[in-house]
Amino acid sequence: MWIEVVGGSRHVPAPGSFVSAHRWTEVTVSARMVLRRLGGGLLVLWLVSILTFLLVQLIPGDPAEVIAGENATVEEVARIRTELGLGQPVLEQYLNWFSGILRGDLGDSLFTNRSVATTIAEAAPPTVVITTMAILVAVVIGVTAGIAAGLTQGSWIDRAVSAAATLGIAMPSFWLAMVLVSVFALTNPWLPATGYVDVRSGFGVWLSHVILPSTALGLATAAELARHTRGCVADVLTRPYVRTARARGASGVWLIRRHILRNAAIPVVTVLGLQTGRLLGGAIVVEAVFGISGLGSLAINSVLQRDYPMIQGYVLFSAVVVVAINLIVDLAYGWINPKVRTA
Numbered sequence: 636m637w638i639e640v641v642g643g644s645r646h647v648p649a650p651g652s653f654v655s656a657h658r659w660t661e662v663t664v665s666a667r668m669v670l671r672r673l674g675g676g677l678l679v680l681w682l683v684s685i686l687t688f689l690l691v692q693l694i695p696g697d698p699a700e701v702i703a704g705e706n707a708t709v710e711e712v713a714r715i716r717t718e719l720g721l722g723q724p725v726l727e728q729y730l731n732w733f734s735g736i737l738r739g740d741l742g743d744s745l746f747t748n749r750s751v752a753t754t755i756a757e758a759a760p761p762t763v764v765i766t767t768m769a770i771l772v773a774v775v776i777g778v779t780a781g782i783a784a785g786l787t788q789g790s791w792i793d794r795a796v797s798a799a800a801t802l803g804i805a806m807p808s809f810w811l812a813m814v815l816v817s818v819f820a821l822t823n824p825w826l827p828a829t830g831y832v833d834v835r836s837g838f839g840v841w842l843s844h845v846i847l848p849s850t851a852l853g854l855a856t857a858a859e860l861a862r863h864t865r866g867c868v869a870d871v872l873t874r875p876y877v878r879t880a881r882a883r884g885a886s887g888v889w890l891i892r893r894h895i896l897r898n899a900a901i902p903v904v905t906v907l908g909l910q911t912g913r914l915l916g917g918a919i920v921v922e923a924v925f926g927i928s929g930l931g932s933l934a935i936n937s938v939l940q941r942d943y944p945m946i947q948g949y950v951l952f953s954a955v956v957v958v959a960i961n962l963i964v965d966l967a968y969g970w971i972n973p974k975v976r977t978a
């Protein structure tokens with residue numbers, strides 16, 4: 636549509652074209668943010684690969700001597716070192732290893748001769764399931780308790796949540812795991828004390844084996860989330876827009892969902908993302924207590940056997956998981972607060 640004006644004419648955009656352009660701009664900004672975060676994550680993984688390779692080289696002992704045995708001759712040890720490529724310069728060893736990573740090959744175990752990627756894939760399901768369930772336990776318990784404490788500041792609920800959160804942070808996961816086993820598996824045989832079964836064996840059986848380890852692993856994170864959620868909710872309640880909404884009659888679930896949770900969510904999501912790496916590391920101890928053959932036992936055996944490729948593969952897998960979680964957290968920021976997309 637053209638409109639005559641003094642000195643010429645100008646074009647008036649068709650209805651809806653401004654909205655479409657605005658949405659396209661938002662999509663472009665979001666895509667740029669994802670690519671920027673993804674590029675940063677790939678850089679971190681490359682640096683982790685360098686540090687992991689160099690640190691593993693500093694582990695005392697010779698894996699060739701461990702593989703050959705105590706009674707092996709010098710010639711046998713030298714032959715094994717040559718077969719494994721341990722006599723090559725460190726830079727050449729790293730380049731060979733890194734080129735294999737780019738092809739999806741993490742190498743073979745020095746002791747089982749099995750693919751590192753295959754071994755990690757077989758050991759990962761119990762650890763991933765327990766860690767995921769621990770996150771669910773932490774979110775449900777921690778966020779709920781934190782919101783209740785933040786909305787009732789100074790009450791007995793607030794004091795009880797604060798005391799429980801302090802106690803939860805102070806308790807080591809392995810001690811809590813032993814207490815849970817003693818109470819719910821030995822004294823009262825309601826749940827199995829050890830082992831892990833696949834969900835294909837039955838949902839009830841699978842859940843009974845997951846409850847105790849995931850609870851022992853997730854309660855400390857739940858305590859952290861409760862403290863941060865309580866502080867964030869208490870801070871948001873003092874903001875002018877919340878007081879204005881209350882003055883207009885807003886209350887109850889609508890006020891919590893519309894104003895409080897959305898504005899208090901970013902710090903809580905940040906803490907949850909940071910705690911993911913801690914949960915993955917804590918799973919090693921919890922798996923040992925409950926006799927679960929996951930990534931924890933794999934990592935411990937690899938270190939004791941000086942299985943360099945397996946150690947490197949485990950650390951790289953953990954780094955990929957942490958970087959992926961951080962990327963999801965960054966994307967969650969943009970969903971919670973669109974202003975973050977331009978940051």
